[in-house]
Amino acid sequence: MLTATKNELLTRVDPGTPMGELLRRYWQPIGGASQLDGNPIKAIRLFGEDLVVYKDLTGRYGLIDRHCPHRRADMSYGWVEEKGVRCSYHGWLVDEKGHTLEQPYEDTTLPRTSAREGCNVRAYPVKECAGMLWAYMGPLPAPELPVWEPFTWDNGFREIVLAEVPCNWFQCQENSIDPVHFEWMHDNWSRRLKGSNSNDAPKHLKLRFEAFEHGLIYRRVREGQSLEDRYWTVGRVCLWPNGFYLGSHFEWRVPVDDENTMQIGWFFVRVPNGREPYVQETVPTWVSPIKDDSGRWISSHVINQDIVAWVGQGRIADRTKENLRASDIGIQMMRRRFFEEMDAVAAGKDPGGVIRNPNEAQCIPLPNMRRETNTQGVPLDKFEDDPVLRQLLREFRYHYGQPPEVRRSFEEAMGIAG
Ligand code: FES
Ligand SMILES: [Fe+2]
Secondary structure (H helix, E strand, O other): OOHHHHHHHHHHHOOOOOOHHHHHOEEEEEEEEEHHHOEEEEEEEEOOOOEEEEEOOOOOOEEOEEEEOOOOOOOOOOOOOOOOOEEOOOOEEEEOOOOEEOHHHHHHHHHOOOOOOOOOOOEOOOOEEEEEEEEOOOOOOOOOOOHHHHOOOOOOOEEEEEEEEOOOHHHHHHHHHHOHHHHHHHHHHHHHHHOOOOOOOEEEEEEEEEOOEEEEEEEEEEOOOOOOHHHHOOEEEOOOOOOOOOOEEEEEEEEEEOEEEEEEEEEEEEEEOOOOHHHHOOOOOEEOOEEEOOOEEOOOOOHHHHHHHHHHHOOOOHHOOOOHHHHHHHHHHHHHHHHHHHHHHHHHOOOOOOOHHHHHOOOOOOOOOOHHHHHHHHHHHHHHHHHHHHHHHHHHOOOOOOOOOHHHHHHHHOOOOO
């Protein structure tokens, strides 16, 4: 249980809030680079700020205020040029630094005036990595963008999946340090949804949570497993500050504002042995629906099930009314670390996990239960022996709504297209 004050501290993300300031110290994934392929400018709301992300005609990315510095028209209805975005109202041109470069009427009639003074807008650096766009919204200089080891793997089919989740980010992230929910939400509930009448998923028998530089690790033993199992010897990573890493995919819970979260997943499936080299020209990005036609939350896929839990906790979970127990030790550790890191930022320090040394950021290994599978690969006829690969060959089990063209590219990559 938390006090209302502490709950506010963990959940509020606007500029100037302690958590908003902390999370702004890290590069955040904000979508797939391929989302800008059709229309190179897109409105986006992040951390309570209305912005546009764009790619200009020279390939430079920008993330700037959604409102034009002139009279605040919507820049997402402007267009990109060689340098920056031009507002469609009176043609002002703004670049990726937030500087107004052109004011057509003033430039024509009042040359060499100071008309551009005071016309800068908010602007944040954007980088592309692993097919995703990343933004840094904190004080400059920006730290290094961490290149997690899986981003360096080749011969894999990757896809990026977004879901717009109408609740606060922190309850989504608490799910990253919650092993027991797999037994109930993903195993027993899935079996019930398919008609089972019993709760016969293997029980959790033992849990351990540990802190490390880039987050927390949880280890678990379930019925039928032992202390030799990789779920115990390696474990899974609650990635600091708002990610989750499970060996073949990442998830991030990026605050849109206090009451909305963008769930972003990055998924990797290595092609079967014999199909190398496989080079993926572009990484597809798609948005997963979370409600069905009747207005109910979709519950058929793994992360859709998680979303049912998150939104069910309320727009902002009321932690004054909860009862944490033994399965929640990791959640308590995570909250404690957030409070410590907020204090560190308030004291003017870099919080944990921020990387300033470029060499350190190049290929950062994480505890990984599936490194061998994902780097060496397995022959197609052995996919059946691996519970994750077996299911993925049949369907994309994580999110509802994979577009048919993405499925087709996946099947072609795997060599199973009909
Ligand atoms: S409002 Fe954008 S140029 Fe006038
Ligand atoms: Fe889950």
